[in-house]
Amino acid sequence: MIAALDSCVLRDPRAVPATESRSLYYARLYDRLGAGLDALAAHLICDEDWTDEDADRTALPLAVLGTLARAGRSDAVALLRRYAAEGRDWTLAVEHLARAADPAALSGMLALALERGEDDELYDCVRQGTGMRPWRVWGFQDARMRAIVEQVDLDWWRWELARGKSAAGQDTAPADGPQVPPRMQPTVDQVLSEAAASPRRSFVCGRRLASVATAEHRALILAAAWSGAAGARVAALRYLGDLGDPALLDLAENALGDESPAVVRQAAVQAVGGLRTREAVGRARDWLGAGKDGALGDVAVRILAGAGGPADGPVLIAALQRCRHDHRGDRRFALGDLVDGVGRLGLVDAVEPVRDVYLGSPCAGLRSRAVDTLARIEPAFGGTTAVECLWDCEAGTRRIAVDRADLAVDGVLERFRELARDPSEDEGVRSAARRRLAAL
Structure with a gap:
């Protein structure tokens, strides 16, 4: 275990680390199991640590240590203090030490920071840090650190002043500084040309x-979406998708054809699948009625999941049955829309496939959406799934569980008390737990 x-x-299993929070979950496991930290220290x-360029190599281990601290x-x-003295990502360790329960955790760290950090590195630490600790507090204790903190504050003030003048249409160059010409706003043609030349920047x-x-550029952007270079088509489709432009319905049949590049088809799926208008629902039903499958069929199902009615329930359940075990990155969006659609329509016949998504998804965000749907359609949710989710790694999932869990189930009351008094817990979860306990 x-x-x-x-x-x-040590081998972060998250598909998108920035969107999933697991440090508290893992830290609690270390604490409950009485596990030592030798493996983390060795890692x-x-x-x-100095040769591996992977930016995520240390983020999760240090976050777990920070939560335990x-x-x-x-x-x-x-261990955090030792890593701060010897490790590559020492500034991150210092940030975690600043939030430790032990007030002596930062003892001697100012001298270490001044020894290890160049001014530019310390400047970035202050600029990116949250709150006063530790960098700003150290500014009151050391002249060099104070100068860095004051420089950060001055640069922020200059940036705010320049932004305010820019919004007011004034010249932003300081009177005694270099006269920098205003940055020219790119034209629509230039943006589309950049997208065509650099497909990676198309989104x-x-x-x-x-x-x-503006509205007068619609024809130009539509032309790019229909027949431009691949990068320009992607940029135009994304723009039209954000607007919910009805022309996307005709564009979909062209862009989702087999002759379109994969990146264009992907952009079309995201743009068209997000439409929620009555016209989009009607067209989606027409596509499915005509036997359209593949990407166009998937788009139709996503539209119906977001805006269809109870009559579309069998189509949504069938689609969920087909793809419930497919958690690849390009399928998670479709799965998420289907799960949300089932919950929105209250399709109780979909309990089993939604539970499969909840139990099998490696993505905490998708699992949370499945739990939200189960809370609406699973008859025994409060005494089963909600109880399991009180220990989930995602705060949003724990919040749903706290609101619905049956307090009569063994262990639930004690878990509520743990959540209510845990200083590391998400404040929304703590408040919900306290509210339910107070109602007893």
Whole structure:
């Protein structure tokens, strides 16, 4: 069990680490199992720490140690202090030490930071840090750190001042500074050309179109979406999708054809699948009635999941049955829409496939959406799934469970008390647990 836990922390299993929070979950397991931190120490304090370029190599182990330090684990504090002295990502360790329960966790860290950090590195630490600790507090104790903190504050002030003047249409160049010409706003043609030349930037360019395009540019953008270069088509489709433009319904039949590049088909699926208008629902039903399958069929199902009616229930359940075990990155979006649609329509016949998604998904976000749907359609949710989810790694899932779990089930009342008093717990979960306990 402990070896499996170490493996999960050291070889982060999250598909998208930035969207899933597991450090509290893993830290609680270390605490409950009485697990030592030797494996984490061996992973962090080694030569590979300085040669491995993977940015995620240390993030989760340090976050777990930080959570344990906030819970009062002295061995976690000691390991964080050792890593701060010897490790590559020492500034992250210092940030976690600043939130430790032990007030002595930061003892001597100011001298270490001044020794290890160049001014530019310390500047970034202050700029990116949250709150006052530790960098700003250290500014009151050391002249060099104070100068860095003051420089950060001055640069922020200049940036805010420049932004305010820009919004007011004034010249933003300081009177005694270099005269920098104002940055020219790109045209729609230029953004589309950039997308065509750099397909990797096509989605970014699609977002940039929103800041430069007006109603008079619609024809130009539609032309790019129909027959432009692949990158330009992707940018145009993203822009039109954000607007919910009805022309996407005709574009879908062209863009989702076999002759379109894969990146264009993917952009079309995302753009068209997000439509929620009455016209889109009617067209989706027509596509399915005509036997359209493949990407166009998937888009039709996603539209019906978001805006269809009870009569579309059998189609949604059948689609969920087909893809419930497919958790690939390009299928999670479709699964999420289907699960949400089942919950929105209250399709109780879909309990089993939704439970399969909940039990089998490696993505915490998708699992949370499945739990939200089960709360609406599973008759015994409060005494079964909700109880399981009180220990889930995702705060949103725990919040749903706290609101619905049956307090008469063995162990639930004690779990509520743990959640209510745990300082590391999400505040929304803690408040919900306290509210239910107070109602007893």
